[in-house]
Amino acid sequence: xxxKGLAPxxxxxxxxxxxxxxxxxxxxxxxxxxxxxxxxxNITAPALTTDACDKIKNQDYKGRCYITxxxxxxxxxxxxxxxxxxxxxxxxxxxxxAKKxxxxxxKIENQEYKEACYKQVAPAKQxxxLxxKIENQxxxxxxxxxxxxxKQDPFICNQIKVQDAKEWCYRDVGMIKRxxxLxxEVxxxxxxxxxxxxxxxAKQxxxxxxKIxEVIIxxxxxxxxxxAKQxxxxxxKIxDRLYxxxxxxxxxxxKQxxxxxxxxxxxxxxxxxxxxxxxAKKxxxxxxKIENQEYKEACYKQVAPAKQxxxLxxKIENQxxxxxxxxxxxxxKQDPFICNQIxxxxxxxxxxxxxxxxxxxxFLCDKLKDRVDKLQCCKxxxxxKQxxxVCDKxxxxxxxxxxxxxxxxxxxxxxxxxxx
Numbered sequence: 458x459x460x461k462g463l464a465p466x467x468x469x470x471x472x473x474x475x476x477x478x479x480x481x482x483x484x485x486x487x488x489x490x491x492x493x494x495x496x497x498x499n500i501t502a503p504a505l506t507t508d509a510c511d512k513i514k515n516q517d518y519k520g521r522c523y524i525t526x527x528x529x530x531x532x533x534x535x536x537x538x539x540x541x542x543x544x545x546x547x548x549x550x551x552x553x554x555a556k557k558x559x560x561x562x563x564k565i566e567n568q569e570y571k572e573a574c575y576k577q578v579a580p581a582k583q584x585x586x587l588x589x590k591i592e593n594q595x596x597x598x599x600x601x602x603x604x605x606x607x608k609q610d611p612f613i614c615n616q617i618k619v620q621d622a623k624e625w626c627y628r629d630v631g632m633i634k635r636x637x638x639l640x641x642e643v644x645x646x647x648x649x650x651x652x653x654x655x656x657x658x659a660k661q662x663x664x665x666x667x668k669i670x671e672v673i674i675x676x677x678x679x680x681x682x683x684x685a686k687q688x689x690x691x692x693x694k695i696x697d698r699l700y701x702x703x704x705x706x707x708x709x710x711x712k713q714x715x716x717x718x719x720x721x722x723x724x725x726x727x728x729x730x731x732x733x734x735x736x737a738k739k740x741x742x743x744x745x746k747i748e749n750q751e752y753k754e755a756c757y758k759q760v761a762p763a764k765q766x767x768x769l770x771x772k773i774e775n776q777x778x779x780x781x782x783x784x785x786x787x788x789x790k791q792d793p794f795i796c797n798q799i800x801x802x803x804x805x806x807x808x809x810x811x812x813x814x815x816x817x818x819x820f821l822c823d824k825l826k827d828r829v830d831k832l833q834c835c836k837x838x839x840x841x842k843q844x845x846x847v848c849d850k851x852x853x854x855x856x857x858x859x860x861x862x863x864x865x866x867x868x869x870x871x872x873x874x875x876x877x
Contacts, residue, residue: 505525505526505529505843505845505865505868506526507522507523507526507535507538509522509526509845509861510522510523510526510865512845512848512849512857512861513857513858513861513862514854514857514858515858515862518858518861518862518865520539520544521862521865521866522861522862522865523535523536523538523539523548524536524547524548524551525865525866525868525869527548527551527552528551528552528554528555528869529555529868529869531552531555531556532552533549533552533561535548536548536549536552542566542567543567543570546565546566546567546570546571547570549561549562549564549565549570549574550562550565550570550571550573550574550577553574553577553578554574554577554578554581557578557581557582558578559574559575559578559579559582559584559587561574562574562575562578562587568592572590572591572592572593572596573596575587575588575590575591575600576588576591576596576599576600576603579600579603579604580600580603580604580606580607581607583604583607583608584604585601585604585613587600588600588601588604594618594619595619595622598617598618598619598622598623598626599622601613601614601616601617601626602614602617602622602625602626602629605626605629605630606626606629606630606633609630609633609634610630611626611627611630611631611634611636611639611642613626614626614627614630621645624642624643624644624645624648625648627639627640627642627643627652628640628643628648628649628651628652631643631652631656632652632655632656632659635656635659635660636656637653637656637665637668639652640652640653640656646670646671647671647674650669650670650671650674650675651674653665653666653668653669653678654666654669654674654675654677654678657669657678657682658678658681658682658685661682661685661686662682663678663679663682663683663686663688663691663694665678666678666679666682666694672696672697673697676695676696676697676700676701677700679691679692679694679695679700679704680692680695680700680701680703680704683695683704683708684703684704684707684708687708687711687712688708689705689708689717689720691704692704692705692708698726702721702726702729702730705717705718705720705721705730706718706729706730706733707733709730709733709734710733710734710736710737711737713734713737713738714734715731715734715743717730718730718731718734724748724749725749725752728747728748728749728752728753729752731743731744731746731747731752731756732744732747732752732755732756732759735756735759735760736756736759736760736763739760739763739764740760741756741757741760741761741764741766741769743756744756744757744760744769750774751775754772754773754774754775754778755778757769757770757772757773757782758770758773758778758781758782758785761782761785761786762782762785762786762788762789763789765786765789765790766786767783767786767795769782770782770783770786776800776801777801777804780799780800780801780804780805780808781804783795783796783798783799783808784796784799784804784807784808784811787808787811787812788808788811788812788815791812791815791816792812793808793809793812793813793816793821795808796808796809796812806825806826806827806830807830809821809824809825809830810822810825810830810831810833810834813825813834813838814833814834814837814838817838817841817842818838819835819838819847819850821834822834822835822838822850823850828852828856831851832851832856832859832860835847835848835850835851835860836848836859836860836863836864839860839863839864840863840864840867843864843867843868844864845860845861845864847860847864848860848861848864
């Protein structure tokens, strides 16, 4: 079935955190790891200026917008718009990370924010001396680790005083370098297993998976390596039923080989596997072989949008599934008239919304009756176009602010883009 992305949930969390902690709270959320968005100097954002930020009425959202413009333009003077020192300090820290300029960290008055700034700039510059400016031993240890990762130098890990942090450092550098000897330096069995798992997956080497003690971690490793190498013998090593099923299914779908599904003794597992192969081959005749009615209908629901064949939806007895099937075909064909065939009003409204987003059609967004659907529709189109003026079509200032903030976060973090 076409899957809805998790990006909207992430964005909602970001907005919720901003509302709860404001601009000053945001930097604390992202202090644990050097922030990719803050250190990305290649961001471009058409038409995002402080004038655009001034459209936002919510002060926390507006502040976050100013920081985004400051980072993109690498303009420290924008930070000076903040009256509160803590907000100004937060802004300085992000611009410092974007410019890889530790001298900006020195301007920060709040000690916690100043040290967070050093911790972000140090790995970007691969400068261990910046970590030594951090008084908090825990944060200093994290800083050493980040520089060790950036330089891929495990000897830096030796300077970390906290034993757990030192082992995490060995683990993370080991994973980056794909160096098993560094995994062996880790005492904690779980962390060592995790290190083996990541190195095994990266090297596509199931013999490394063999070293793992914890069965579920080992099975995960086998599944990933088996799938990557298209090797059923590796799948056979998996003890967990679900992981083994997923391993077989992935290979069967990639090879479009129905005979692999016949390895399963249980009919439901075989049916699930048939569904994956049917979707990969866009072959609805395979769905007909499925005995379990629910799995059969799920199969039609997967193949129908792939073939853009509405008649397959009509084979589905469950009204809810049939409505979803119509929706997916409507999206695939970018045809809103198909939505009219959906009997459930909520699904019909979602269908119009998703077709509008797929077509980037604001006219369809305007026709949506549900306020939340209309907001999601405008947000998605505004974010794709990186055009804040799209948000102006919304009725309430609250919805406009949510839309503006969403677009700003997408401009700052393109990986969070709304997906269908």
